[in-house]
Amino acid sequence: MHIGPDPPPSPPDRDGGTSPSGRRRDRSDPTSFMRPEVVAAALEPWVPDERDREFVVRVILDEGPAHHRGSSFVLLALLAELVRRRGAHASSQGPVEPVRMHLPPHVASQVDGTYPLALPLEPLRALAPDDPSALRAMADCLVDGPAHHALANAACVALLGALLDPSAAP
Amino acid sequence: MISVGGIGRAFHSAAGELGMLTTSRLIVDEVFAAAGEPGIVELRATLGRRYAVLDAVAAARLAGSPTPAPGPEAVATALRGATSLLVVGVEADALDALLPLLGGTRLGVLAVSELEVDWARCAASYGAATEVVPAADWARWAGRRAALLTFLYGRRGAATFVVPAWLRVSGPDVRTLFRTVLGWDVLGRPPDVYPRWLAETTVRDFSTVVGDA
Numbered sequence: 001m002h003i004g005p006d007p008p009p010s011p012p013d014r015d016g017g018t019s020p021s022g023r024r025r026d027r028s029d030p031t032s033f034m035r036p037e038v039v040a041a042a043l044e045p046w047v048p049d050e051r052d053r054e055f056v057v058r059v060i061l062d063e064g065p066a067h068h069r070g071s072s073f074v075l076l077a078l079l080a081e082l083v084r085r086r087g088a089h090a091s092s093q094g095p096v097e098p099v100r101m102h103l104p105p106h107v108a109s110q111v112d113g114t115y116p117l118a119l120p121l122e123p124l125r126a127l128a129p130d131d132p133s134a135l136r137a138m139a140d141c142l143v144d145g146p147a148h149h150a151l152a153n154a155a156c157v158a159l160l161g162a163l164l165d166p167s168a169a170p
Numbered sequence: 171m172i173s174v175g176g177i178g179r180a181f182h183s184a185a186g187e188l189g190m191l192t193t194s195r196l197i198v199d200e201v202f203a204a205a206g207e208p209g210i211v212e213l214r215a216t217l218g219r220r221y222a223v224l225d226a227v228a229a230a231r232l233a234g235s236p237t238p239a240p241g242p243e244a245v246a247t248a249l250r251g252a253t254s255l256l257v258v259g260v261e262a263d264a265l266d267a268l269l270p271l272l273g274g275t276r277l278g279v280l281a282v283s284e285l286e287v288d289w290a291r292c293a294a295s296y297g298a299a300t301e302v303v304p305a306a307d308w309a310r311w312a313g314r315r316a317a318l319l320t321f322l323y324g325r326r327g328a329a330t331f332v333v334p335a336w337l338r339v340s341g342p343d344v345r346t347l348f349r350t351v352l353g354w355d356v357l358g359r360p361p362d363v364y365p366r367w368l369a370e371t372t373v374r375d376f377s378t379v380v381g382d383a
Contacts, residue, residue: 051350054377055350063345064342101313102346103312111312148346
């Protein structure tokens with residue numbers, strides 16, 4: 001525990017930004033290039049509530065190992081840019097697979113333990129148009145694992161779905 | 171003349187159910203009314219090293235600074251849309267100010283403390299609907315619209331000081347189970363002495379920090 005004079009303040013972040021939680025980002029953070037607002041804006045069609053969106057973006061970009069957080073940002077930001085350049089828009093709602101929180105089994109049925117972003121299943125039909133069991137297995141893979149991983153997968157598939165939707169073609 | 175020994179026992183008894191800051195404010199107010207600044211100086215010299223929050227509040231009084239206002243509006247804004255709120259630690263002044271702003275949010279108080287607490291009596295003072303939550307049941311309060319809150323007793327850089335009970339529930343996995351993990355800095359300044367009844371953690375525990383830096 002440090003008791004004494006305050007340490008010198010951290011230098012300002014190069015983009016003056018904050019994390020989704022409003023915390024100042026440290027320049028020494030290897031993921032200081034992340035811009036949460038880019039991911040938040042890209043996910044708005046799927047997660048319209050601002051607080052819900054902050055939650056999803058926080059889990060993707062603030063939780064988990066730095067290389068996961070940074071990689072998720074890069075991939076989602078590139079997809080968001082592609083969606084923007086293509087003028088694509090959110091796919092129709094369609095069927096989804098919930099992304100579940102990792103709660104103790106005896107609690108999971110008692111609380112609303114799903115994240116506000118679900119995995120859209122329609123884009124996966126491009127890979128398994130007539131094979132429900134394969135589609136099921138793909139969905140299971142995508143929503144498995146740590147929450148930051150599963151939500152990043154769901155966000156990537158949502159943006160890919162917007163790009164794959166024929167009605168969104170320019 | 172004040173009985174500092176008696177005040178120490180009173181502080182220890184009250185702090186569990188009212189909170190370190192609320193109890194400090196009450197005692198500093200009473201001592202100042204009874205014995206003025208010399209009484210505050212004696213209080214600080216005698217009990218300050220044992221109770222860091224009391225020391226900070228006494229120091230603020232000597233410096234002419236009022237005890238920081240709880241600032242519940244910013245907390246209520248941060249909690250907007252939450253359907254449940256689990257509070258770790260107790261601060262009566264802060265909770266009294268916050269509860270009227272929460273609407274229908276379900277409220278629970280985690281029954282973990284380093285001090286002796288009659289939790290049923292403590293929860294009852296915040297309304298009949300307030301639930302006492304055993305430590306093992308914290309996960310029942312998680313969820314996509316759930317919030318978790320504890321009180322911060324000042325910040326120094328990224329470090330902050332919390333009741334030790336916070337360490338029973340905080341962690342990277344827990345941050346992913348609550349939409350809002352809120353640290354409410356009710357003291358507004360880091361303690362000047364070693365905060366032996368508190369624990370140090372970092373602001374990274376929280377999705378949102380509210381209160382004066």
